[in-house]
Amino acid sequence: MNEPFLLSNLVELQDLDNKIYKLIESKSNSENVLNLKTLELEYKNLSEKINEDKKELSEFFTIKEDNEKKVTSLELQINDIREKLSGTSLDPSETLNYSNQKESLKIQVDKLKLQVQNLKEKNSDQLLIMNDHENSLEDIKNQLINLSKIVKDEWDKIDSQIPVLEKEKLEFISTFPDELKVLYDNLKKRGLEVVAAYRNENQCGCCGVELTSAEIEQILESKFQQCSYCDGVVI
Ligand SMILES: [Zn+2]
Numbered sequence: 001m002n003e004p005f006l007l008s009n010l011v012e013l014q015d016l017d018n019k020i021y022k023l024i025e026s027k028s029n030s031e032n033v034l035n036l037k038t039l040e041l042e043y044k045n046l047s048e049k050i051n052e053d054k055k056e057l058s059e060f061f062t063i064k065e066d067n068e069k070k071v072t073s074l075e076l077q078i079n080d081i082r083e084k085l086s087g088t089s090l091d092p093s094e095t096l097n098y099s100n101q102k103e104s105l106k107i108q109v110d111k112l113k114l115q116v117q118n119l120k121e122k123n124s125d126q127l128l129i130m131n132d133h134e135n136s137l138e139d140i141k142n143q144l145i146n147l148s149k150i151v152k153d154e155w156d157k158i159d160s161q162i163p164v165l166e167k168e169k170l171e172f173i174s175t176f177p178d179e180l181k182v183l184y185d186n187l188k189k190r191g192l193e194v195v196a197a198y199r200n201e202n203q204c205g206c207c208g209v210e211l212t213s214a215e216i217e218q219i220l221e222s223k224f225q226q227c228s229y230c231d232g233v234v235i
Contacts, residue, residue, distance in 0.1 A: 007225060007235050009176065010184055010196035016169045017188075023158050023165070032154060036147050039140055046137045053130035060123050067112040074109050078102055183224055187231060196233035206232025 027033070054061065081102045085095065120127065173181060187195045197205025204211055207230035211219070219225050219234050227234050 006177065006180060007196065007233055008198075009172070010180065010233055011198070011235065013169070013172060013176075013184060014195050016165060016172065020162060020165045020169070023162055027155055027158055030151075030154060032147060032151050036144070036151055039144050039147060043137065043140045043144060046133055046140065050130065050133050050137060053126065053133060057123055057126055057130065060119050060127075063119060064116050067116050071109050071112050074105050074112075078105050078109070081105070180224075183233075187233075190231075192230065192232055194230075194232055196235065198235050204230060204232065204234050206230050206234065 081098050084090065085098050085102070090098070176184075184195060192206070194206040199205050199211075199216070200208075202211050202213075202216065203209065204227040206227055209227070209229045211227075215228060219227060225234050226232065
């Protein structure tokens with residue numbers, strides 16, 4: 001067994017694992033994903049603001065809606081009368097009667113419209129603010145749609161890359177002796193950040209501790225060249 005060569009393979013395996021990990025991480029941490037999260041938050045906050053705006057203007061909206069319904073109904077009545085007046089079968093008193101009714105309905109319509117108009121003016125500042133909020137919300141919504149598409153493409157790309165690396169990793173591991181596979185898995189499971197690394201002069205490449213020459217000698221003599229401080233494989 002050519003042990004030094006195999007031990008350095010642990011570094012390569014770790015690089016592959018890190019690549020896969022980084023790809024998975026980038027699905028939740030890429031710049032676009034973070035921007036998307038910020039936009040979603042802005043959208044939520046703005047929606048809440050608009051609800052507040054609507055609450056503050058609720059009296060205005062109730063009257064407006066109510067008056068609009070009344071106007072619609074009155075206008076239907078006016079049209080009805082207009083049709084009757086255009087007919088030929090009315091005698092003069094009926095014509096006068098309908099004309100008076102029509103005028104009175106028109107006055108009611110104007111009153112209702114004027115009331116809404118006055119309330120609009122009275123609440124114009126708040127209505128303007130709400131309008132601004134609604135425009136901004138629409139703008140954010142469009143940005144969200146566009147960015148979501150970009151992120152989806154990004155994820156699709158990542159999802160197609162991961163299986164390639166996983167396959168590469170499996171093929172690579174299959175060349176490892178069992179005890180090295182077990183060693184790698186155990187160190188990973190224990191949460192070792194760096195499982196295997198080259199020695200940096202007297203420093204352990206895994207944990208960075210400064211090693212004495214006696215300690216280095218001890219490491220090189222141990223079965224898997226493991227650092228006595230972190231258990232990482234030192235090559
Ligand atoms: Zn170490």
